[in-house]
Amino acid sequence: MFNARITGTGSYLPEKIVSNKDFESILDTSDEWIYARTGIKQRHVIAPHETTSSMAEIAANNALQAAGVDASEIDLIIVGTSTPDRVFPSTACLLQNKLGTGDCVAFDVQAACSGFIYGLGIANQFIKAGGAKKALIIGAEANSRIMNYEDRTTCVIFGDGAGAVVVEASEETGILSTHMNSDGQYQDLLYVNNPIKDQKQDGAQAYMTMHGNDVYKVAVKTLSRIVDETLEANGMVKSDVDWLIPHQANIRIINSVAKKLKMPMDKVVVTIAEQGNTSAASVPLALDKAVRDGRIKPGETVLMEAFGGGFVWGSALVTM
Numbered sequence: 001m002f003n004a005r006i007t008g009t010g011s012y013l014p015e016k017i018v019s020n021k022d023f024e025s026i027l028d029t030s031d032e033w034i035y036a037r038t039g040i041k042q043r044h045v046i047a048p049h050e051t052t053s054s055m056a057e058i059a060a061n062n063a064l065q066a067a068g069v070d071a072s073e074i075d076l077i078i079v080g081t082s083t084p085d086r087v088f089p090s091t092a093c094l095l096q097n098k099l100g101t102g103d104c105v106a107f108d109v110q111a112a113c114s115g116f117i118y119g120l121g122i123a124n125q126f127i128k129a130g131g132a133k134k135a136l137i138i139g140a141e142a143n144s145r146i147m148n149y150e151d152r153t154t155c156v157i158f159g160d161g162a163g164a165v166v167v168e169a170s171e172e173t174g175i176l177s178t179h180m181n182s183d184g185q186y187q188d189l190l191y192v193n194n195p196i197k198d199q200k201q202d203g204a205q206a207y208m209t210m211h212g213n214d215v216y217k218v219a220v221k222t223l224s225r226i227v228d229e230t231l232e233a234n235g236m237v238k239s240d241v242d243w244l245i246p247h248q249a250n251i252r253i254i255n256s257v258a259k260k261l262k263m264p265m266d267k268v269v270v271t272i273a274e275q276g277n278t279s280a281a282s283v284p285l286a287l288d289k290a291v292r293d294g295r296i297k298p299g300e301t302v303l304m305e306a307f308g309g310g311f312v313w314g315s316a317l318v319t320m
């Protein structure tokens, strides 16, 4: 049986940046409120000609290049997204066509902010079971397209972008374990309405609704728990982890999980100030940043975790 190892990372952020100050002229909000409550200073926003698959394509090509893998070698593509280009075909299928891979397995995972972690978990199982040898896992989101720009409780928080990894079958150690969970009883705390159903009724668009304070409380509790569960499953202790890559939802949530892990903040990869919450893209975006700026080195142990609408949550413990 092979291990599954991350051999390359890549990312893409749209050129346009919207600062907190930019919101002050259209909403009853302030740079001070947004930064103090979330840690966000700015977010990237997709251009009209761009799509989730076009962002995913750039991130994927960067990851392929880093891994030294040609697109034609890829036999599995998983895109974690809640903002697909189309209801179907999947964004993974559109990406498969753009990259020009062979006729590989390609599908989307809809697990809100945990979409990338779910994708990594599925790829890990595929590779260990012998069903794939070289996989592309992407988290990509055009969140600005599901924002109601009159709702200050959501639109100041989310940003757009894409992050990708190449995962290959390997005899070396790689992904140590992945963990995926869900609990649908919380479905009304964080959701996007169904545009297909609603359009038939009143032409409504899809918008995100979030009961932030209630989400916050469950997120802190759940993420702290999953950190313990992940280490326990591997017979490891907190000090065995070199880097924490948390989902970038809120700096206060990140701080409390880091505290629980007794992890100094210089060992936590934080991108929220510059990128906001990019949902499924946030973990691979942060991973790529820290790999490319030389913080994360080969052989180091990285704990990734995410939490999102559903609720769905998950983690991955990985040797790079």
Ligand code: ACO
Residues within 6 Å of the ligand: 028, 029, 030, 033, 034, 037, 038, 112, 113, 114, 152, 153, 154, 156, 157, 190, 211, 212, 213, 214, 215, 216, 219, 249, 250, 253, 277, 279, 307, 308, 309
């Ligand atoms: N500017 C100014 N005031 C605001 C804004 C804003 N942008 N947004 C809300 N407020 C107001 C509220 O109306 C409220 O006013 P009131 O007291 O008069 O009613 C007050 O600020 C406090 O609101 P809370 O919702 O209690 O603020 P909180 O401190 O909880 O911060 C936040 C809100 C940032 C959303 C936080 O709750 C949070 O981060 N929650 C978790 C989000 C998360 O983890 N999501 C999961 C992943 S995302 C995904 O899956 C897609």
